[in-house]
Amino acid sequence: MDDVNLTLSMLAAVLISNSLVKIIPIAIPAPLVQILLGFLIAGWFNHGMTLNPDLFFYLFLPPLLFLDGWRISKESLIRDRIGILVLAFILVFLTVFGLGHVLHWLIPAMPLPVAFALAAIVSPTDPVAVSAITRRVPLPPRLQALLEGESLFNDASGLVAFRLAVALALGGSFSVTSASQNFLWLTLAGLAVGVMTTRALLLLRNLFVRRWGEEPGAEILFSLLLPFASYFLAEQLEASGILAAVAAGVTMSYAELSGNALAATRMQRKTVWDTVQLSLNGIMFVLLGEQLPAIFRGAIEVVQETGHHNPAWLLVYAVAMCTTLILLRFLCVYAYLWLRRGLSLVGLRHDDETAQANPRLVLVLSIAGVRGAVTLAGVMTLPLTLADGSPFPARDLAIFLASVVIIVSLLTASLALPPLMKRVSFPALRRRQDQEERAEQAVRYASAQSVAQTLNELITHNPESSGARYTAMADRVLSNLAHSPDGDGVDQDLAEQAQEKNMQIQAIHAAREAVYTLARTHQISDEIARERVRLLDLIELRMS
Incomplete structure (x- = not known):
């Protein structure tokens, strides 16, 4: 009964947090309020919720990524495809390699594969958290679209890299050839499964509707089950269920252009999916706060294993991680904008809406790379034990550091973005x-x-x-x-x-x-x- 009450309390915390951010006169993002409420819930019930990592991943990520793929502007994806690919793939791989080595050097007790896994899972960004932060000083549409496109694909690339690193940590061997083949299979098969599963189910649905008519409630339930079906089938084929969910969402968006659904179905479906998105994102941040006390205790034990007995070293590790993430992002964004602007000036690329690579704009893009729900969901799936039954090395420390990165990135963006946005000009979308x-x-x-x-x-x-x-x-x-x-x-x-x-x-x-x-x-x-x-x-x- 306590677990039921705990779950209901978390849902109530999501509702309360969204009310509080409207009442409080200062701009505080909802995720931070949800983390605080989760921390208070943990103290009230005096115990945490025991999580099954695989179940947690399966329940939370498919619908969120499916919705991202469904609603993101496809024109923005095509228009800013180079920038999105740079941020979603090149930056992710630089983050995994660069931050992974920094973490292993800074924390010798954390094996290099675990460091790579932690670096991979903190690489995906969360545009929902950015939107919550910038509700009073909105981001320009072009900038928001770029962040959303990046988030859609770096969720996939970061999580695929995370799974490869976890497999290596569990005792697998690593080679460039096998890793490349594995990555291609995970990517291509995952995308194919998502597209084919969605198209096949939509075909069956259309045949049924033409014969017996459309029921809005059934149509909504159908859309809710689609991401889970795509994810499950992809995982059975040892492909990326994450990419399958994303591909299913994109396929659904194109199917929507047929206009076959009733107006009532579209309106009710949007309301239901808005509620699902609000609930899942909110619960994940509440859950982060609820898990913090236990995570902190476990992280202290790992720090002591490194020879440091002062918990302040946790703050050192977290600051080093956040600084490295922002620096890598700043360099990558600056190089991309500088190259894009250079090609435009010499006539190799015609783009009237190209933004100049000025440091303030690059800083905005760097700070706006807020970590959120995907990072939390992914890091919670770290295995509890290795193949031989021994505890997974530095698991609690990795979860704690990922949690701190989420909190610090939210705080940094909430404090820095509003004043920076007042001084940043971005080309209008004519x-x-x-x-x-x-x-x-x-x-x-x-x-x-x-x-x-x-x-x-x-x-x-x-x-x-x-x-x-x-x-x-x-x-x-x-x-x-x-x-x-x-x-x-x-x-x-x-x-x-x-x-x-x-x-x-x-x-x-x-x-x-x-x-x-x-x-x-x-x-x-x-x-x-x-x-x-x-x-x-x-x-x-x-x-x-």
């Missing part, structure tokens, strides 16, 4: 403005065409009725679609009400299909398409 205008024009044209067609059909099939009345009906429909206030009440019989409602629904369907067509042909981003479709869905639901 492309987004053009796409919004294009989507607006498409909506107006498609709805007007649909209304005109329905109007002609009404006049043709009802020659005895007044054409002026149908014309007034068409004007009201177009006014409602333009989000204008409804006109004065009009006396209508039930037949005319049904005709007007049908006219408006047909116009909404035409406008929505026009938006999806623009997205499928890459004339607007999927992000703008979702925003426009959501507005149309709201109008349709309001009519219901």
Whole structure:
């Protein structure tokens, strides 16, 4: 019963934390409040929650990564693909190699494979935590998109590198050839499983819906189970379940452009997934605070094994880790922006929105690399024992240091980003403005065409009725679609009400299909398409 009460208390802490950050006058990110509440919960129940690492990983990461892949702007991924690849792969591998050796040199009791594993798991960044920090001083859309794209892929690269390092720590041998082959299999097979599993399940779902109709509740449950199915199948094939979940999310986003789902399904599904994201992210930070007392005690024992009896050495290790992470990120970002700007100046790359590699902007990108849920979920999966049954070396210390990196990165970003952002200029996204205008024009044209067609059909099939009345009906429909206030009440019989409602629904369907067509042909981003479709869905639901 205590475990049930503990779980309910953690959910309540997530709810309370999101209320507190709105009440407190100073800008404190929700993750920090959640960590503090988790610490208080641990003291109240006087014991921690025993975690099964594999179960923890399986329950928390697939839905979060699936949602990241589903909602991220694909246009941003394509536009900033070089920068995202640099930050998500090159920086991750530099972090694993560089920080791993620093940790092994600083903490001899931590074997090099364990140091590599710790360096790998602190490499993924968390844009959700950054958004919580910068809610009062928002990041520019281009910068936010770059961080989100980086996070989507460095989750995968960092976790794959983490698993390779853990396998090496458990007694496996290492060679460049076998590691490369293993990495390729994990990556390519994981991506393929995610795509094929999602497409196959969506095909079966479409066949069922066409035959028996769509039920919003069942559709939502279907979307919730998709990431777990992809993850499970990939793991059975010894591929990357993480990449399978990401690929499943991306595949789902493209399938969404077909527009087959009902408006009610889309609206309810978004609400449910927002709740899932809020709950899982929040519980992970509460869980971090709840585990801190036990983690701290275990870390002190490991420090004493190194010959240092002062727990202050834990702070030295943590500061060294955070400094190394920021320095590596700063150098990588600066080199990328400098090279990008140089190619633009010599005409090898045309990009009017290229940002200059000034130190302040690079510092913003470096500090914005906040660690969060993925780092916590991953480090908790460190095995409890080695293959021979002996305790996993420096496990508690690794978990403690990863936890401190999360907390320190959150604190650093919450203190430094708001004043820095006030002095950083970032090129405006003129492309987004053009796409919004294009989507607006498409909506107006498609709805007007649909209304005109329905109007002609009404006049043709009802020659005895007044054409002026149908014309007034068409004007009201177009006014409602333009989000204008409804006109004065009009006396209508039930037949005319049904005709007007049908006219408006047909116009909404035409406008929505026009938006999806623009997205499928890459004339607007999927992000703008979702925003426009959501507005149309709201109008349709309001009519219901």
